[in-house]
Amino acid sequence: MATGTDPDVLLEVRGLHTRFRTDGGEIPAVDGVDLTIRSGRTLCVVGESGCGKSVTARSILQLVEPPGRVTGGQVLLHAGGSSGAAAAPPSAEPLDLAALDPKGRDIRRVRGRDVSMIFQEPMASLSLVHRVGNQIGEAIRVHNPVSKKEARRITVRLLGQVGIPNPERLVDVYPFQLSGGMRQRVMIAMALSCEPRLLIADEPTTALDVTTQAQILDLLAGLQRDHGMAIMFITHDMGVVAEIADDVAVMYLGKVVERGSVDDVFHAPKHPYTRALLESVPRMGGPRRDRLPAIRGSVPDPADRPSGCVFRDRCDSFMPGLCDTVEPPTVETGGSQVRCLLYGGAEQAPTAPRAGAADRADPDPRPRKEAADVDAD
Ligand SMILES: Nc1ncnc2c1ncn2[C@@H]1O[C@H](COP(=O)(O)OP(=O)(O)OP(=O)(O)O)[C@@H](O)[C@H]1O
Ligand SMILES: [Mg+2]
Incomplete structure (x- = not known):
C-alpha cells in the first residue's frame, strides 16, 4: 500500500520479523508482517490463537522478551495525529521504532506518550x-x-x-x-x-462482561472522535470487529494473509482463510444452521511451517505443485491486499506456470469445512 504521501498514516509496519530462539530451533513468530495504521481509525487484527498477533503488537513497541527478538523490518512512526505536532513537525522523517534500542530512552519516550498498549494479561x-x-x-x-x-x-x-x-x-x-x-x-x-496517538489494545475486553465491554468500546470511540487517536485492536470477536473496525488485518502463522477496509474484507473476503473465519461465526440474518462450520485441522507449529503457502494444508482451493512450492506474494485485488496464489504470484512456480490460476478464484474458492460445535477460533 503506497503510504508515503498519505498524511493520515500514523504507523507503518514493513516486513517485520520476530523470532524466538528455543532448544528446538528458531521460531519465526512474526514472519514479514506489513500493516498500516491511520490517525483517527481503528485497525482490527484477527486470526486464530498462536498466529502472532500479540508478538506483532509487542514487537511494534520493542517489548518482546528474550529469547524473542525483532530480527528485521521497519516500524515507522510518522508525525501528526492528536499530539503529534508536539512530537515532530509534519515534514519530519518518520521514526523507525524497530531501529531503536529496546531499553533506550527514545523508545521509552514513545511508549506511553505516542503509543500506549493494553496487554492481554492485565497484570x-x-x-x-x-x-x-x-x-x-x-x-x-x-x-x-x-x-x-x-x-x-x-x-x-x-x-x-x-x-x-x-x-x-x-x-x-x-x-x-x-x-x-x-x-x-x-x-x-x-x-x-x-492521550496516546496510537493505542494498541490486545484483547482488552475479553475478560469483561458485555455491558462493561460496550462501555469501554464507547469510551475508545469517544477518545478517537475527540483526539483523533488511532487504535490497533486485537480480538477474536468478529462482532466487535464489525462494530469498531475501519480496517482489518487477518493473520495466519505469523503473516498477514489479507488486509483492507472492513467493508472489503468482511463483505468480499478473498483469502480462503478469511472466508473460513467469517463462516465459522454466527451471523444475524444468515442461514439457520444447527452447527457452525469450523476450519478443519489446526494452525501448524510455527517451528515446522509448511513450504509454499502456510494455509495450504487446511485449504480446499489447494493447487498441487503451486501452493506447496510458491510462497504467495502480497497482491492487490478488489481493494484488499491478499497473499493467495488464486489472485496472483503463481507464475513464480518452478514447474510450468498455470496462467489460469487466477481464474480459479471464480466463482467461489471456499475452503471445505467440517461441521463442529466450535467458536470462531
Ligand atoms: N516466549 C516464547 N517463546 C517461544 N515462542 C513463543 C513465545 N511467545 C510466543 N511464541 C511463539 O509465537 C507464536 C505467536 O504467539 P502470539 O502470542 O503472538 O499469538 P496470538 O496470535 O496472540 O495468540 P492468542 O490469540 O492465543 O493470544 C506462538 O505460537 C509461539 O510459537
Ligand atoms: Mg495474543
Whole structure:
C-alpha cells in the first residue's frame, strides 16, 4: 500500500520479523508482517490463537522478551495525529521504532506518550505493591508537567470513565484488592492517561462482561472522535470487529494473509482463510444452521511451517505443485491486499506456470469445512 504521501498514516509496519530462539530451533513468530495504521481509525487484527498477533503488537513497541527478538523490518512512526505536532513537525522523517534500542530512552519516550498498549494479561503492566492511583498518576507525570494533585484529579476522572465505581475511594486500593475485570479497567485507564496517538489494545475486553465491554468500546470511540487517536485492536470477536473496525488485518502463522477496509474484507473476503473465519461465526440474518462450520485441522507449529503457502494444508482451493512450492506474494485485488496464489504470484512456480490460476478464484474458492460445535477460533 503506497503510504508515503498519505498524511493520515500514523504507523507503518514493513516486513517485520520476530523470532524466538528455543532448544528446538528458531521460531519465526512474526514472519514479514506489513500493516498500516491511520490517525483517527481503528485497525482490527484477527486470526486464530498462536498466529502472532500479540508478538506483532509487542514487537511494534520493542517489548518482546528474550529469547524473542525483532530480527528485521521497519516500524515507522510518522508525525501528526492528536499530539503529534508536539512530537515532530509534519515534514519530519518518520521514526523507525524497530531501529531503536529496546531499553533506550527514545523508545521509552514513545511508549506511553505516542503509543500506549493494553496487554492481554492485565497484570503485565500493573505493580502489585503500589496503589492504583499512584501508578496511573506516575504515568501521567512522566509525560506531563502536572502537580501530584492534578495527576490524582485526572486519575479519578479516568477511573470513572472506564467504569470503576466510586473512583475517589478505589484510587487508593492496590491491584490485588480488585477483581480481574476491575484490573483490566485500571490498565485501560493507565494506557489512556497520556492521550496516546496510537493505542494498541490486545484483547482488552475479553475478560469483561458485555455491558462493561460496550462501555469501554464507547469510551475508545469517544477518545478517537475527540483526539483523533488511532487504535490497533486485537480480538477474536468478529462482532466487535464489525462494530469498531475501519480496517482489518487477518493473520495466519505469523503473516498477514489479507488486509483492507472492513467493508472489503468482511463483505468480499478473498483469502480462503478469511472466508473460513467469517463462516465459522454466527451471523444475524444468515442461514439457520444447527452447527457452525469450523476450519478443519489446526494452525501448524510455527517451528515446522509448511513450504509454499502456510494455509495450504487446511485449504480446499489447494493447487498441487503451486501452493506447496510458491510462497504467495502480497497482491492487490478488489481493494484488499491478499497473499493467495488464486489472485496472483503463481507464475513464480518452478514447474510450468498455470496462467489460469487466477481464474480459479471464480466463482467461489471456499475452503471445505467440517461441521463442529466450535467458536470462531
Ligand atoms: N516466549 C516464547 N517463546 C517461544 N515462542 C513463543 C513465545 N511467545 C510466543 N511464541 C511463539 O509465537 C507464536 C505467536 O504467539 P502470539 O502470542 O503472538 O499469538 P496470538 O496470535 O496472540 O495468540 P492468542 O490469540 O492465543 O493470544 C506462538 O505460537 C509461539 O510459537
Ligand atoms: Mg495474543
